[in-house]
Amino acid sequence: MQKFTRITSVAAPLMQANIDTDTIIPMSRYVTAEIDTLHQFAFEPLRFNADGSENPNFALNQRAFRGAHILIVGPNFGCGSSRETAVWAIAGLGIRCIIAPSFGSIFYANCFQSGLLPVVLPLVTVEAFAVLAETEPERAEFTVNLETCQVVPPKGASVSFQVEPFRRVALLEGLDDIGLTMKHDEEIADFQRQDRQQRPWIYLR
Amino acid sequence: MLSDPLTLIDKIWDQHVVADLGSEFALLHVDRSLIHDLSGARALKTVAEIGHSVRNPELTFATPDHTVSTEPGADHVGPQYERCVKPLRRYSQENGIQMFDIGEPGHGIVHVIGPELGLTLPGTTVLCGDSHTCTHGGLGALAWGIGTSEVTHVLATQTIIQRKPKCMRINFDGILDCGVEPKDLILSVIGRLGAAAGDGYAIEYAGQAIQGMSIDERMTICNLSIEMGAKIGMVAPDNTTFEYIAGRQFAPRDEEWELAVEHWQTLPGDEDAQFDAEVMIAVAGVAPQVTWGTSPEHVTAIDGLVPDPAAEADSDKRRAMAAALEYTDLVPGTPLDGIPIDRVFIGSCTNSRLSDLRRAANLARGRRVADNVRAWVVPGSEDVKRAAVAEGLDTIFRDAGFDWREPGCSLCVGSNGETVAAGQRCVSTTNRNFVGRQGKDSKTHLVSPGMAVAAAISGRISDVRKLLN
Numbered sequence A: 001m002q003k004f005t006r007i008t009s010v011a012a013p014l015m016q017a018n019i020d021t022d023t024i025i026p027m028s029r030y031v032t033a034e035i036d037t038l039h040q041f042a043f044e045p046l047r048f049n050a051d052g053s054e055n056p057n058f059a060l061n062q063r064a065f066r067g068a069h070i071l072i073v074g075p076n077f078g079c080g081s082s083r084e085t086a087v088w089a090i091a092g093l094g095i096r097c098i099i100a101p102s103f104g105s106i107f108y109a110n111c112f113q114s115g116l117l118p119v120v121l122p123l124v125t126v127e128a129f130a131v132l133a134e135t136e137p138e139r140a141e142f143t144v145n146l147e148t149c150q151v152v153p154p155k156g157a158s159v160s161f162q163v164e165p166f167r168r169v170a171l172l173e174g175l176d177d178i179g180l181t182m183k184h185d186e187e188i189a190d191f192q193r194q195d196r197q198q199r200p201w202i203y204l205r
Numbered sequence B: 001m002l003s004d005p006l007t008l009i010d011k012i013w014d015q016h017v018v019a020d021l022g023s024e025f026a027l028l029h030v031d032r033s034l035i036h037d038l039s040g041a042r043a044l045k046t047v048a049e050i051g052h053s054v055r056n057p058e059l060t061f062a063t064p065d066h067t068v069s070t071e072p073g074a075d076h077v078g079p080q081y082e083r084c085v086k087p088l089r090r091y092s093q094e095n096g097i098q099m100f101d102i103g104e105p106g107h108g109i110v111h112v113i114g115p116e117l118g119l120t121l122p123g124t125t126v127l128c129g130d131s132h133t134c135t136h137g138g139l140g141a142l143a144w145g146i147g148t149s150e151v152t153h154v155l156a157t158q159t160i161i162q163r164k165p166k167c168m169r170i171n172f173d174g175i176l177d178c179g180v181e182p183k184d185l186i187l188s189v190i191g192r193l194g195a196a197a198g199d200g201y202a203i204e205y206a207g208q209a210i211q212g213m214s215i216d217e218r219m220t221i222c223n224l225s226i227e228m229g230a231k232i233g234m235v236a237p238d239n240t241t242f243e244y245i246a247g248r249q250f251a252p253r254d255e256e257w258e259l260a261v262e263h264w265q266t267l268p269g270d271e272d273a274q275f276d277a278e279v280m281i282a283v284a285g286v287a288p289q290v291t292w293g294t295s296p297e298h299v300t301a302i303d304g305l306v307p308d309p310a311a312e313a314d315s316d317k318r319r320a321m322a323a324a325l326e327y328t329d330l331v332p333g334t335p336l337d338g339i340p341i342d343r344v345f346i347g348s349c350t351n352s353r354l355s356d357l358r359r360a361a362n363l364a365r366g367r368r369v370a371d372n373v374r375a376w377v378v379p380g381s382e383d384v385k386r387a388a389v390a391e392g393l394d395t396i397f398r399d400a401g402f403d404w405r406e407p408g409c410s411l412c413v414g415s416n417g418e419t420v421a422a423g424q425r426c427v428s429t430t431n432r433n434f435v436g437r438q439g440k441d442s443k444t445h446l447v448s449p450g451m452a453v454a455a456a457i458s459g460r461i462s463d464v465r466k467l468l469n
């Protein structure tokens, strides 16, 4: 998994509330696309017009934001279906960090599995960032620093964010969950041995 | 020393901690891991690729549901058969995982079969790579949906890394009015609290209305927890729960049954347990609901009007409402009752169990689906299908002009190629009315099974209570 320490980039604003994972990656694409092509269909219903042409109003289609590594989004981003392809599609666009007032909880958990940092900040802050991102968009660079847990906007004071310490360390070191858990293999075996005594009906063989 | 009073969720959580990982994270044991055709094969493949094996195949169960065709006579073979169903079958076999294959008893939508087979039990942790895993909470299981990487983790380690959620209790006071279903109740709660109200919470549903509900009905309530933003929704186990489980295929028997029930009886929360949030809902007076927009929170009573975004004070909400109405092609001020429709879908893990089909069939008996409407009934599982056929429900539906189909997810998400055509309006017993959910540019109105029948018969969104008089 890719490490995350610090990134500096322009930030594309998508402030619509409740952008769900069906919108981030439509089911038809989830079923048929290979993992490394998913980004082509990221935000498909918003990014493209009915005739397949790009919707010029969609931030990621605007020149200033095409190479953005940061998204600034509205509340409850990534709600809905658990499909991790939503995270893969966004990560495939080169996005490393999403700043939101709140996230869909399964999407939030999925982000950490792909080295994508979800940052939760108060709605007023996120809205102010979105405005900053859109004024002089080509020069409005944000820095997200996971070591100090701070976002430095193009103008004004930097803002601290919180991320669970456990998740932070894993991202900083690029650690993968399974490797981490394998260190507890003995404890898992012990748990099952004891549990089998207490709840024998759980263990079907 | 007296220990702190605990909630249902606290108790189950504590019983599953394998290791404390600090900062409120724990490594939890997973009692039941359920996999399906969308993410199951991919996760099983990854487990092998990274040099692991499935730790407890006997606690893992597979079923193909999302991509199977539900067309009668098509043997369930949909366009994604080669890509999704076949690899699931192969990897399950290679790993010694029991798969409930298409057409066999036990096959069906993963959230319908888990409870039906007695795999889902009170006090168990049940995980599946699907957000509606919260459905299993209807039996008092701590169950939630996870992503594909987490499925891989569960397969390899039989554990999950999880942060303890906050607890919210929603108390339902009173009983439902005639013609109003649990689906209406939970939709109205989502409308009132919003699609993100449960973010970060596990919800325990309680109160008189919940106590009086069957397990099927409790599952419908829990199913929509994720549409309120909560990964977990659950109901404390009681005698209704035990009666439901007794005798099911994988349920404990004999001595183990006695032991299990004794354990299950200790699970309900202590009387003075504290919740991080608590909501009281008066049930009487809740009317049948119907959604008008593109989020389950865009919902109103059937006798309501399409709302006017201009009247919404919050600018973000106003924008979202306007965009939703543009998509659903509705004009503010229009009565919901009477909007013409093209399709009806009765099915999905929300409302495709036998009791749902019975309720729908009772209303459909002796009536006719409107000429301009195509109405589908898709049972949630092979067992539901067979039981329904044994009762003659299929005949009632067919005689009324409904299409009676094979089990699967079908039109709920369209990942099997069954979709609502662009521009068409579908009244659906499912759980999501998102943009494009049932097919590109299709419009979805979420309702209860009774309301779905009322719409099919009249060819319009319609108040089911008119059929009761």
Ligand code: SF4
Binding pocket: B065, B066, B109, B110, B111, B130, B132, B347, B348, B349, B350, B408, B409, B412, B413, B430, B431
């Ligand atoms: S029925 Fe619908 S919501 Fe339920 S598991 Fe299938 S696709 Fe998901």
